[in-house]
Amino acid sequence: MSPNALNSFFSLCIGFAIAGALASGYQALVKRPAGFGLLQQGVVARAFAAVPFLVFAAPFIIMRNTLRGRRIERRRFEFVMMATVVxxxxxxxxxxxxxxxLKAVGLLA
Structure with missing residues (x-):
């Protein structure tokens, strides 16, 4: 495996891990699952503050919603595959x- 492929795989794993940790932490604090509905709240400052959170938690939210949709609504395989790629x-x-x-801060070589 080339170093670039290994680096990309590591980034992919870190991205999913961060997304899962953020979404699970949000659910533990607020007692409801995170979703894209956070952007539709009435107060502009609260919706604006949700953007950085959703940028990093979105992969987990997309996969959770996709797998629930597959099980509950019987969505087609093509839709599930497309959402997984996204x-x-x-x-x-x-x-x-x-x-x-992490590299810029010096925590990763």
Whole structure:
């Protein structure tokens, strides 16, 4: 496996791990699952503050909603595959951002 492929896989895993940790932490604090409805709250400041959270928690939310939709609504396989690719790409990008931040701070070599 090439170093670039290994780095991308590491970023993908970090992205999903961060997304899961953020969404689970939010659910533990607020006692309801996180969702994209946070952007539709009436107060503008609260919706604005939800954007950075959703940027990093979105892969987990997309996969949770997709798997629940597959089980409950019997969504087609193609839809589930497309949502999985979107969540994976989003996780890769957010994981890359986290890895680059850790490298800039000096916590990762």
């Amino acid at each position: 969540a994976g790409f989003w996780s890769l990008m957010s994981g890359t951002c986290v890895v680059l931040t």
